[in-house]
Amino acid sequence: MNVLILLGHPDTGSLNHALAQAVRDDLRAAGHDVVFHDLYAERFDPLLGSAEIPERGQVPPAIQAHCDELCAADGIVVVHPNWWGQPPAILTGWIDRVVRPGRAYRFEEGDGGEGVPVGLLRARAAVVLNTSNTEKEREQTAFGDPLEAIWRRCIFDLCGVRVFHRRTFGVVVTSTEAERLAWIEEAKALCRKAFGPARPASST
Template sequence: MIVSVILAHPRPGSFNHAIADTVVQVLTDHGYAVHFHDLYAERFDPVLQYDEIPRDAPLDPLIAQHCREIQEADGIIIVHPDWWGQPPAILKGWIDRVIRPGVAYRFCEGDDGEGVPVGLLKAQAALVFNTANTQKEREDEVFGDPLELLWGRCVFSFCGVPVFHRRMFTVVVTSTDAKRTAWLAEVDATARQYFPRLPE
């Protein structure tokens, strides 16, 4: 079984990198094949050009690879910081270019795009781990936690992934080493829960 892990944080050695390293280690220990992409390290181009929008458009080989991998994935894990209630632009561009019609969803025959799509992803579970520097209470009361809506309803539900779990770790900027260690233990436990060890 295959799990795609997508990391979007520009600073090597960040807490986001530690989260990604933790989930990759759990997946590997549990017998999963892992498709891992550090979008910043790979200099992923997030700009969707007009010519790439049509369903049958020829794709850059790297984008075609990402599309194949997300189609093959039995699970998906996304790791990124909360910037202005959104993912970093590089990750939003990954959504634009990879979560595309014919790959992640389709519309029924005769539907020009105004109806409810049919999800095409075969992944049975998706996890999203976020970091932020806003207290959760303020995030919920003032901003309404837009990342929950983006990933839960607008991406994974839209694309047919039945199980979704998201965890926000905050406040990172003032967190202690002990707190970060505890958070990584939670990441480890969550990854083990949703992606249990495969039979040998």
């Protein structure tokens, strides 16, 4: 499978980096073709300009390349911390620029853009790995876990990716090294299970 991994975290020593790298290496070891983007290391420009907004707008080649990778992905992994109930801005900028009309979703004939879009992504599963410093119950009761709605409903379901897994690891700030190592193993197992074998078993 072609698996696209996106990492949005500035600190190379962070748990987020450890999670993303472990999942990348493990999926490659399992035979998957992995495209890996460390958005901060690549200095991804998150600013969507006005000329780029229309479906047939002027899209720079670097962004077209991101769109092509997204559309070619059979599986998608997103790794980022919870920052104010949102992904870091570099990642929301990637969504703004790369999850484009005409590539990731489209509106039906005669729909001026107010209706329900049709998802165009071919990916059969998406996995979102988050980290946070808030207890799970408080995240749900006090904040409504906005990252769940953003990724599951606003992005992946809308774009046609119906199989969705999300795991939030935490509380990070008080975690032990043993807990963090266990989380990394859990992330690897979750992604292996979500995407299955790299190639379907031969019937002969």
